[in-house]
Amino acid sequence: MSTKYKTHNQDGIYFISIATVEWVDVFTRREYCEIIVDSLRYCIEHKGLVLHAWVIMPNHHHLIASSTDDKPLAAILRDFKKFTATKLLTAIHENPQESRKRWLQWIFESNGRRNPNNTHQQFWQHSNHPIELDTILLMGQKLGYLHQNPVEAGFVEEASHWIYSSAADYAGGKGWLPLVLLE
Known part of the structure; x- marks a missing residue:
């Protein structure tokens, strides 16, 4: 079993990437993005997630996160992915406006059938690829990368204009989620 991408240091701050299977674009609808935002808020308020930065892209999202002393970050992420997968699959199934439903x-x-750990469907890729941000340089690089993701993709001109991101918080505004800003 690989130990390269694990959250070994429970006091660490990590850059995390969470992607849909097949990199399929799901987060093109506001209601699906809001499931992620609401779930992150719940994890902050009830599970010990400390969120420093975030962005939701059409087929993945990035977080810079840590956890409180009594809650391992890996367990929070596991629960987050399990809950959001169920909630998103249901939302897609029940959405009469979803033209790509089938x-x-x-x-x-098909991804669920290929995975012996799933019984029916698989929404998220398994790995989160957590990278510990153990230097100021690395922290700055990942924060910039995260916030520039929508700009590089051509969705917005300014990072703070992407509504599903913490870029507005770092630009002096108020975003959707309570954050502990990186300095």
Whole structure:
């Protein structure tokens, strides 16, 4: 078993990438993004997640996060992914406006069948690729990368204009989620 991408240091701050299977674009609808935002808020308020920065892109999201002393970050992420997968799969299934419903369900079901750990569907890729941000330089690089992701993708001109991001918080505004800003 690989130990390269693990949250070994419970006091550490980590850059985390969470992607959909097949990199399928799901977060093109506001209601799906809001499931992620609401779930992050719940994890902050009830599970010990400390969120420093975040961005939701169409097929993945990045977090810079840590956890309180009594809650391992890996356990919080596991619970977050399990809950959001169930909630998102249900939202897709029940959304009468979802024109890609059959195609998305086929992708999630085919990935679930290939994975012996799943019983039906798989929404998220397994690894979060946590990278410990143990230097100021690395922290600054990952924070810049995270916030510039929507700009580099051509979605917005300014990072703070992407509403599903903490870039507005770092630009002096008020975003969606309570953060502990990096200095």
